[in-house]
Structure formats: structure tokens, C-alpha cells
Amino acid sequence: MPNSSHATPPSDAGRGPSSIAARAMGGLRPTAASYLDGLNEEQRRAVEATEGPVLVLAGAGTGKTRVLTTRIAHLISTGRARPFDILSVTFTNKAAREMKHRIGTLVGPAGEGMPWLGTFHAIGTKILRRHAELVGLKSDFTILGTDDQLRLMKQVLKDQNIDEKRWPARALGHVIDGWKNRGLGPDQIPAGEAQAFAFGKGGDLYTAYQARLVTLNAVDFGDLLLLCLKLWRENPEVLTIYQDKFRYILVDEYQDTNVAQYLWLRLLGQTRKNIACVGDDDQSIYGWRGAEVDNILRFEHDFPGAVVVRLERNYRSTGHILAAASGLIAKNQGRLGKTLRTEDELGEPVTVSGAWDSEEEARLLAESIESLQAKQHPLSEIAVLVRISAQMREIEDRFVQLGLPYRVIGGPRFYERAEIRDALAYLRATKNPSDDLAFERIVNTPKRGLGDATLQQLHLYARAEQVPLLHAARKLCETDELKPRVRSTLRALTESFSRWARLVESNPHSEVAQTILEESGYTEMWQKEKSADAAGRLENLKEFVRSMEEFPDMGAFLEHVSLVMEASEAEGADRVSLMTLHAAKGLEFDTVFLPGWEDGLFPNQRALDESGRAGLEEERRLAHVGLTRARKRAKLSFAVNRRIHGLWSSTIPSRFIDELPETAVDVIEAPAHFSAGASRFDRNPQPFGSSYGTPGWQRAQANTGQGNGGSGNFGKGAAHTTARGFGASPGGGRGGPRQIEGELIAKSTGAPSAFETGMRVLHTKFGPGDVAAVDGNKLTVDFDKAGRKMVLDSFLQPA
DNA sequence: GGTACGCGGATTTTT
DNA sequence: TCCGCGTACC
Numbered sequence: 001m002p003n004s005s006h007a008t009p010p011s012d013a014g015r016g017p018s019s020i021a022a023r024a025m026g027g028l029r030p031t032a033a034s035y036l037d038g039l040n041e042e043q044r045r046a047v048e049a050t051e052g053p054v055l056v057l058a059g060a061g062t063g064k065t066r067v068l069t070t071r072i073a074h075l076i077s078t079g080r081a082r083p084f085d086i087l088s089v090t091f092t093n094k095a096a097r098e099m100k101h102r103i104g105t106l107v108g109p110a111g112e113g114m115p116w117l118g119t120f121h122a123i124g125t126k127i128l129r130r131h132a133e134l135v136g137l138k139s140d141f142t143i144l145g146t147d148d149q150l151r152l153m154k155q156v157l158k159d160q161n162i163d164e165k166r167w168p169a170r171a172l173g174h175v176i177d178g179w180k181n182r183g184l185g186p187d188q189i190p191a192g193e194a195q196a197f198a199f200g201k202g203g204d205l206y207t208a209y210q211a212r213l214v215t216l217n218a219v220d221f222g223d224l225l226l227l228c229l230k231l232w233r234e235n236p237e238v239l240t241i242y243q244d245k246f247r248y249i250l251v252d253e254y255q256d257t258n259v260a261q262y263l264w265l266r267l268l269g270q271t272r273k274n275i276a277c278v279g280d281d282d283q284s285i286y287g288w289r290g291a292e293v294d295n296i297l298r299f300e301h302d303f304p305g306a307v308v309v310r311l312e313r314n315y316r317s318t319g320h321i322l323a324a325a326s327g328l329i330a331k332n333q334g335r336l337g338k339t340l341r342t343e344d345e346l347g348e349p350v351t352v353s354g355a356w357d358s359e360e361e362a363r364l365l366a367e368s369i370e371s372l373q374a375k376q377h378p379l380s381e382i383a384v385l386v387r388i389s390a391q392m393r394e395i396e397d398r399f400v401q402l403g404l405p406y407r408v409i410g411g412p413r414f415y416e417r418a419e420i421r422d423a424l425a426y427l428r429a430t431k432n433p434s435d436d437l438a439f440e441r442i443v444n445t446p447k448r449g450l451g452d453a454t455l456q457q458l459h460l461y462a463r464a465e466q467v468p469l470l471h472a473a474r475k476l477c478e479t480d481e482l483k484p485r486v487r488s489t490l491r492a493l494t495e496s497f498s499r500w501a502r503l504v505e506s507n508p509h510s511e512v513a514q515t516i517l518e519e520s521g522y523t524e525m526w527q528k529e530k531s532a533d534a535a536g537r538l539e540n541l542k543e544f545v546r547s548m549e550e551f552p553d554m555g556a557f558l559e560h561v562s563l564v565m566e567a568s569e570a571e572g573a574d575r576v577s578l579m580t581l582h583a584a585k586g587l588e589f590d591t592v593f594l595p596g597w598e599d600g601l602f603p604n605q606r607a608l609d610e611s612g613r614a615g616l617e618e619e620r621r622l623a624h625v626g627l628t629r630a631r632k633r634a635k636l637s638f639a640v641n642r643r644i645h646g647l648w649s650s651t652i653p654s655r656f657i658d659e660l661p662e663t664a665v666d667v668i669e670a671p672a673h674f675s676a677g678a679s680r681f682d683r684n685p686q687p688f689g690s691s692y693g694t695p696g697w698q699r700a701q702a703n704t705g706q707g708n709g710g711s712g713n714f715g716k717g718a719a720h721t722t723a724r725g726f727g728a729s730p731g732g733g734r735g736g737p738r739q740i741e742g743e744l745i746a747k748s749t750g751a752p753s754a755f756e757t758g759m760r761v762l763h764t765k766f767g768p769g770d771v772a773a774v775d776g777n778k779l780t781v782d783f784d785k786a787g788r789k790m791v792l793d794s795f796l797q798p799a
Numbered sequence: 800g801g802t803a804c805g806c807g808g809a810t811t812t813t814t
Numbered sequence: 815t816c817c818g819c820g821t822a823c824c
Contacts, residue, residue: 091813091814092813093814119814120814121813121814122814124814143814145814165820220814221813221814222814224814225814256813285811286811286812286813288810288812289811289812289813388810389811390809390810390816393815393816410812413812413814444800447800447801449800449801450800451800451801452800454800562814580810580811580812582810582811582812583811583812601810604810605810606810606811607810622811643815644809644815645808645809645816646815646816647815
């Protein structure tokens with residue numbers, strides 16, 4: 001299986017430009033398209049193999065997007081297809097945007113349009129709106145965000161009298177998402193799995209949830225794909241329309257497709273079979289949310305006769321970086337196997353350095369960045385990639401102290417912010433009076449005295465009368481079932497909605513939105529709020545209203561916002577980028593810092609616990625993604641002590657560090673104060689973490705007296721230096737020196753600290769402060785400016 | 800109905 | 815440690 005890369009351009013019989021006639025005409029065509037210039041041999045093969053199934057295995061930095069866009073340009077300019085004949089799917093809006101842009105520059109106005117280039121979800125939406133009634137919806141259905149989804153789940157759980165503590169709505173959401181990811185409708189769940197949730201109620205809950213969605217005329221993200229499958233299966237004539245329509249299908253990031261997406265593609269592609277998937281099994285890092293690496297591993301089986309092209313020539317990274325990344329990923333089994341090559345120079349080796357704790361790691365990292373900055377290295381070409389968001393705090397703290405400009409990439413999306421969701425809910429409820437979820441969301445936001453009790457009453461009435469909540473509210477106001485005060489508030493609100501609905505008919509929608517936000521008291525709510533981020537939220541609201549102007553009407557705007565709206569990043573400023581490894585996929589930087597390479601953190605313990613070997617391999621792919629983001633410099637680090645959920649735990653270097661090829665790596669010896677010559681290959685845990693009972697401590701205990709036992713990871717890979725201990729404090733007052741492997745751990749710097757509690761000191765970075773506690777050579781100091789920090793005495797001098 | 804405190808849980812994240 | 819949720823109280 002791994003060696004079918006002998007792809008030749010298909011000389012298909014019959015139609016198409018490779019037909020005899022077409023070939024005869026070949027020379028008459030305007031000279032070979034300039035867009036093909038500069039493609040290497042494999043890339044060109046991937047572009048020109050237009051007919052039949054094609055799998056392009058594109059390693060990191062091998063020109064994947066270029067192949068995709070050139071392929072489209074090729075299809076269009078050779079007359080094989082018109083822009084609207086091509087279905088081209090991506091996962092993110094960003095990728096879709098970039099492709100549109102690049103096609104535009106390749107083929108000019110001819111490529112404009114591309115109505116079927118977009119995310120799976122956007123295209124699914126487009127299709128569903130056209131045939132909504134066939135799946136029991138109206139064509140103006142709403143698309144629910146995760147927060148609405150969650151509230152709906154809660155309602156369903158309540159209806160079925162399920163203890164939400166025992167069976168949280170989030171968990172149910174996860175289970176249902178899982179089913180949807182696998183293309184399973186409520187009636188298709190394997191019997192065994194339906195039992196899994198809440199004593200066998202899983203299936204019923206799913207059914208109830210879907211029923212609620214239908215009554216709300218709403219769908220969740222999963223439905224955008226799942227309902228397409230349902231639509232096509234139940235209405236073959238509709239499927240045929242799309243099979244005919246899409247002469248060519250292109251798929252980006254194929255390794256990230258889930259089962260539902262795979263089925264979606266297979267249905268569409270099974271007649272014409274002109275389906276080209278581009279992906280990299282080594283960059284599959286979304287297994288935890290349903291991506292099936294199997295889809296890519298199985299491609300040749302699913303599409304017999306598929307042409308497979310491997311792109312292995314890397315144009316991004318230097319030799320050492322590529323060697324490190326390749327060496328690491330080679331430890332994975334179950335991959336199709338590619339070997340990245342570069343013609344670039346070896347460049348700087350990947351550096352590996354250790355730190356005493358995560359604070360020191362952040363400090364060293366920031367120092368490195370500052371020294372690069374001093375050498376005129378632009379900050380925008382530096383990225384710090386972490387495994388989990390929680391790592392960011394300490395790093396940010398450090399950057400803030402130093403005044404180092406940085407930006408966090410990722411994080412909450414613009415349209416997921418509370419204020420945007422609220423504003424959106426007002427608009428949704430105005431536009432669509434039966435959007436109960438929207439109404440419910442803002443009925444008491446801002447606080448107007450319509451709490452749970454009133455809402456319960458509304459629900460009861462609405463259910464009895466089979467009408468939407470807003471309608472029920474109007475009716476209830478006409479009765480005397482409500483307390484006078486509640487009644488008048490509620491009446492005012494319902495009247496506002498009627499008024500707003502009339503406004504929408506005849507006024508510019510952004511103005512109406514502005515009016516709604518003001519009259520409802522929503523803007524005022526934030527103006528009154530004094531918290532730090534209130535101003536930012538008001539800013540976001542402004543931006544929200546402003547962005548509406550770009551759309552013809554409110555409906556179009558709502559559609560856009562529910563699927564694609566993103567924060568408008570202030571570009572341009574020279575800043576360091578800070579993000580998770582996941583968020584870094586698809587990006588590249590000259591210099592990449594990879595902190596936190598410690599077992600438990602990375603590879604992440606939870607991934608290991610939950611998915612075992614597969615989990616480990618996915619973590620390794622994540623490491624591979626991280627390394628391959630770097631063009632010229634990759635800098636790994638780890639700390640031997642890290643604060644996890646507020647407790648200090650001792651940690652051991654990541655097993656991935658030992659898996660790197662030594663020739664590509666340069667070990668930065670720990671600073672003298674840190675260790676008496678410890679190597680970074682020293683994976684013996686340090687037994688003086690300050691909290692006993694942590695995993696690190698447990699492992700340390702297990703290790704003592706077991707020779708080189710380790711946690712089962714010894715003995716392979718690079719040579720290990722025998723533990724000489726990481727020096728530093730012998731545990732302070734918590735137990736004195738400890739023995740490991742017959743050696744006494746020396747105090748780090750030998751001499752006990754010259755500082756005492758209460759002394760006034762001066763720190764090289766933090767400035768003046770008072771010593772609050774002494775623990776060997778580690779001192780706790782209350783700095784005048786920086787607050788309480790743990791520092792090493794070597795950075796201090798008496799003040 | 801609104802607020803103040805205490806408890807438990809805590810990856811990665813797009814659409 | 816920090817955040818969100820639920821409960822207890824005003």
C-alpha cells in the first residue's frame with residue numbers, strides 16, 4: 001500500500017482534453033499556461049491528473065494550496081469546467097478565503113464566482129436551503145451555535161426528567177455530536193450505543209433533541225452535513241442533480257474529514273469519480289472531534305484506480321528542522337509514509353533546553369525572543385506554540401512584564417462572544433418571531449425582572465397552545481395570569497419586537513440593529529458595566545453593527561454571521577504570535593518556540609488515557625505539525641516543575657524529545673544554577689516536587705530503586721545520561737535530601753542561600769523587592785512592581 | 800428575582 | 815489557580 005506513488009497523467013479514453021482530438025489540438029492552444037510554470041514534477045502531475053480519483057499526499061510545506069488552486073485554474077482555463085461546475089471544499093473559512101483569493105490571482109475574473117467553493121458547512125447550508133422542505137424544515141431555518149445547542153440539550157434533559165448532574169448536557173451534546181460526525185441519524189444508532197447514555201435513554205434523547213430542532217426550524221452544525229445525507233438518500237433525484245452539477249470535486253485537508261463528510265463526498269463523487277483529495281496523514285490532529293485518519297488511509301480502496309501523488313519536496317524549513325520533524329513522525333505506525341526533503345541548507349539545529357519551572361521557562365523564552373529582536377528579527381516572524389491554552393498565562397505574564405508586544409491567535413471567535421450572541425439573538429427574534437431560543441436568550445438580558453418563574457409560565461403556555469414563546473408572551477399579557485409588574489414589562493418587550501419587526505421592513509438593517517440594541521437597553525447595560533472588558537464589548541457591538549452594512553439584508557447577514565464571522569484581526573503590528581499547536585496548523589514562521597515538552601502535558605496524559613496508542617500517535621503528529629511550522633529555527637523546551645491547577649508538580653521531559661534524531665538537535669545545557677550537569681535526555685523524575693501524590697511524584701517513587709526503570713520508556717532512542725540530579729533545592733523543609741540511584745542530590749549551587757526572609761533585594765529583571773521565604777536557592781520575593789515571584793538567588797543581589 | 804459565596808472540575812476546537 | 819454553576823440568602 002505505501003508505494004503506489006507512480007502516478008502518471010491519466011490518458012483517459014474518450015472525452016476530455018486528453019482525447020485524441022484534444023491532443024491533436026494541443027499545440028494549437030495558447031501556449032501552455034503560465035500558471036503551470038514553477039511547479040515541480042509531482043505538483044504538476046497532481047494538477048494535470050484531472051480525470052478520475054486522485055489522492056495528493058502533501059507533506060508540510062510542499063505547496064499543497066498551490067496545487068489545489070492551480071488545479072482549479074487548470075480545469076477552468078482548459079475548458080474542462082466552468083467555475084460553477086467545480087465543488088471545492090475546505091474546513092475553515094480562512095482556507096476558503098485564501099483559495100478564492102489565490103484562484104483570483106491565477107485566472108483573473110474567470111475564476112470569480114466559484115459559488116461552490118467553501119466549507120463543508122457553508123455548502124451544506126446552501127444545498128439544504130434549496131430543499132429544506134424535503135427534510136422537514138423551512139428554507140429560512142436558523143443555524144444554532146454551540147451555546148444554543150447546549151441550552152436545547154438542557155431542556156431536553158429536563159423534559160425527560162434526567163438528573164443533569166449525573167448526565168450533564170455537555171456530555172449528551174458530545175455523544176450526539178459523535179453520532180452526527182459518524183453520519184448517524186437518530187434511527188441509525190447501533191443498539192449498543194444507544195444504551196450508553198443515561199441508562200439507555202441516549203437514543204430517545206437524540207430523537208427528542210432532533211424533534212425540538214424541527215419545531216424550532218433550526219439545525220445545529222452537525223445537521224448541515226447529516227441532513228444532506230438524509231436528503232440525498234431519501235430523494236435520489238435530488239442527489240442526481242448534484243452529481244451532475246459537480247463535474248469536479250476538490251477536497252482540502254482530507255485527513256480531517258469525519259465519516260459524515262466522507263459519506264457526503266462519496267455520494268457526490270460516485271458517478272463522475274472526478275474527486276481529488278489533498279491531505280497529509282501526518283497532520284491529522286483532529287481525531288478527538290471526529291476526524292478519521294482512516295479516510296485518507298483507505299482512499300485507494302474506496303476509489304479504485306486512484307492516482308496517488310506524493311509531494312515530498314519541502315520548500316519551507318531548513319534541513320535540521322525537517323530532519324527533526326521527520327525523525328519524530330517516523331515513530332508513528334499506521335501512516336502512508338512520506339519522506340520530506342529539502343534542498344535548503346541544514347541551518348540551525350533544533351534546540352532543546354530545560355528550565356527549573358514553568359516560570360523560568362517563560363523567562364528564558366522571553367529572553368530568547370528579546371535577543372532575536374535585538375538582532376533585528378521581526379517579532380511577527382516569531383511564534384510560541386503551546387499544547388494547551390493554560391500554558392499561555394505564564395508566558396503572557398512574562399511578555400507583559402517585559403512590554404514585549406504579542407498577540408494571541410485563536411481563542412473565542414468573534415461570533416461566540418456573549419455580546420455578539422446576545423445582539424444576534426435580538427436580531428433573530430425580531431426577524432423570526434418563532435425563534436424561541438433567541439427570545440429566551442435575551443428575554444432577561446439586560447435584567448428586566450423576567451426571570452425563571454416567568455419563563456416557566458411562558459413555556460407552559462406556549463406548549464399548551466402550540467405557539468412560539470413570543471406569541472405566548474403576547475397572549476399572556478392579555479390575561480391576568482401575570483403579576484402586574486411582570487405583565488407590563490413583558491408587554492413592553494413584545495411591543496418592542498413588533499415595532500422592530502416593522503422597522504426591518506422599511507429601513508436599512510444596520511440602522512434598525514442599532515435602534516434595537518439601544519431601545520432594548522442592551523447597549524446601556526454594557527455602558528453601565530464597569531468591568532475591564534466592557535469597553536471592548538461595546539467596541540465589538542459597534543463592529544458588529546458596522547459589518548452589517550456589507551450585506552444586502554438582514555437575512556444575508558444572519559446567515560453569514562452564523563457560519564463564518566470572525567474577529568477582524570488588527571494586522572500589521574510587529575508582534576509575537578502566541579497560540580496552541582492546533583491553531584498553528586497551516587501557518588509558518590521563521591522562528592518557532594515550543595515550550596512545555598513534558599510527559600503528561602505533551603504528549604497529553606488525557607489523550608493517552610482516552611485513546612491509548614492512537615492518542616499517542618496523534619500527539620506525535622501534533623509535535624510534527626509544531627516543528628514543521630518553523631522555517632529557520634525551532635526551539636523546544638521543558639520545565640521540571642510546573643504548576644497544574646494551582647499545584648506545583650514535578651514533571652519529566654517529553655518522550656518525544658528522546659525521539660528526535662540527535663544529529664538535528666542541539667542541547668542547550670541547563671544554566672549552572674539549575675543543574676549540576678544534567679542532560680536533557682535525563683528522564684529520571686525529580687523527586688522533590690513540592691506536592692506529593694502528583695503523578696510525577698508517584699512515578700518518582702516507583703522509579704527509586706528500580707535502576708534505570710523509568711516509566712517504561714528507557715532503553716530506546718538516544719543514550720541517556722545517568723541521573724546526577726537536577727540539583728536545586730533538596731526539597732526545602734519538606735523532607736531533606738533524597739537519594740536516587742544511590743546518589744545524593746546535591747544542593748544546586750552548593751552553598752546555602754545567602755539571603756534571609758525579610759531582606760531587601762534587587763532582581764535583574766523584576767527590580768527591588770522583599771524576600772518572603774527561602775527554600776534552598778529558590779526564594780519567594782515580593783517585588784514592588786512585579787508582585788510575588790519565585791526566583792533563583794543567582795539573579796538577586798542584596799539591595 | 801437578584802446577588803454572594805462555595806464547590807468541583809479543569810485539553811486540543813471548526814463549523 | 816481560576817472559572818462556572820448551584821445554592822442560600824436578601
